[in-house]
Amino acid sequence: MFGLDLPFIVSAIIFAITFILILTEKIHRTVIGLFGAVVMVSAGMIFNFYSPEKALWAIDFNTIGLLIGMMIIVAILEGTGFFQYLAILAAKKTKGNPWKLVVVLGTITTVISLILDNVTTVVLIAPVTIIIARLLKINPIPILMSEALLSDTGGVATLVGDPPNIMIGSAAHFSFNDFLFHVAPIVMVAWVATLFTLKFVFRKEMKEKPENIDKLLAMDEKEAMKDMKTLRKISFVLGIVVVLFFLHSSFHMPPAMVALIGAAIAFLIVSPKKDPQPVLEKVEWSVLIFFAALFVIVGGLEHGGVLNYLASSISNLAGGNIVYSALAVLWISAIMSAVVDNIPFTVAMIPVIQYLETQGVPVNLLWWSLALGVGFGGNGTPIGSTANVVVVAKSEQTDNPITFKTWLKSGSAAAFVTLVIASIVIFSFSDFFSRETAGQRLEQVNSHQIEKTLDNGHTKSFEE
């Protein structure tokens, strides 16, 4: 039924070339992504399978809006010195004990990463960590590894913790609370497992006797706080945002709306008279354009008929056993995420799973497996996530740089352990993870209402 017609071949070729160039990193991903997107749309207009309008609808503006909102909030927060304040305060409580430092600094990173961007978190925490370790004359590697691994792990727990979750949540209509109920318990176990993996791998370093404990205790964390006034205001905004995230599905409010409400209030109360341009420059537009371009490229692939073809062959292969398919999704996405950028993979997987849904497959188990796989898999290698790359780079000019080998024996081990945990949970509780979520039920009520009010208006013409 899927003839190898021209749209099929053309869209497949454009997709393949673009993705190979993105994944080999010969050309910057945003540059080649944007180029691939305009080529896909142009080819779609020539061969009559895709158009600028369809491309616009392929972009998930919930993902983009959510990221813009959260990036604005983080941009304001990062200048206040709050993260460093927390890190020093916590480090002092450990009295320099290496294992306690691994636990405490790793956990702070996890908690911040639940809501805020993982990369910003480690960018701010790693330097002060290195200084603390140098002061104590202990090896910073175990602590830095803990921060890198747990920033990614923490990100998996929530809808807004990392970009793949945002995209998956948006496509599957999972709410913030759905993520908390389904993924956060697994992340709690993974968090403990990661810490103990590190304790075992670095058992020698854990025995190091810290020196200069008095100097650590003499550090005044309040000196890290550069802008108390802004911090108070932005904490208030973050509080509102978190409360709204808990409630967003009951209000039928997409997560992007929550983040943008937060950003709007932040601008209004932090710097109402200033041009927000300097803050907006810290928003990672390159990342956002890359994401939008990926949506457009994969949209072209969908309209070219390639994704349907792929999805139907996948569902045949899986032979109907949804649990095995879920485990396959988990491990394949983990390996992909460890080796290459996990975003292109996630964006490509989403329409495949959506297609399976139209074929009557209970796909929720697959969605959760995808989220866990790309999330935990990212810890598999030093290049598996941007947070990993940042931490490795920061360690380069210390006396103990994190080498590929160090990562293999600690990070990859932790990733493997957490993936095994995820597999066991998926396998044992497959019914729970297959069930329709509360967020999805609310979403359906919502969409029925919209359909009623619009009768045969706009929405239909875009469905086709």
Place this chain on the structure above:
Amino acid sequence: MPNTIKEIMREVQTIKKDKTLFDALQKMIEKKTNSLVVIDDDERVIGIVNTGRLLEEIIPDYLEDDEVAAHFATKEIFEEDVKKAKDSLVEKFMIKDPKIIKGNESLMKVAVLALSNRQMRIPVVDDNQKLIGLITRTELKQVVGEILGIKNS
């Protein structure tokens, strides 16, 4: 009134690329200058070393954009990093391929060059690209002063 760069340039202090940060610093202190021009064996300009570059080489990357973390680095940590950078080669931390200017070119051109790349230190070469002098902020200031008739006491 001076007409060309050759007439206002100053004597230049040089260093070879295989010397160390220690050597460069020693020469800068001894000659009371904030920069050295790096030359190859044919006396061609291949780089510039200045105080800023020395500091950049000393400060570890992870502290470069982080005032907060740097605030908590003790005197001992700074001393350690200074000593660690001692044997870094000039080649590694010099400004590579700096803008240069020929001795017979116009004053306006050197003024424009000095502003455009914020380097404010332009090595002067002859027709064979050999280093013959240096223009710094001081020479530019003096030539402007001379034109306006400000006496150099």
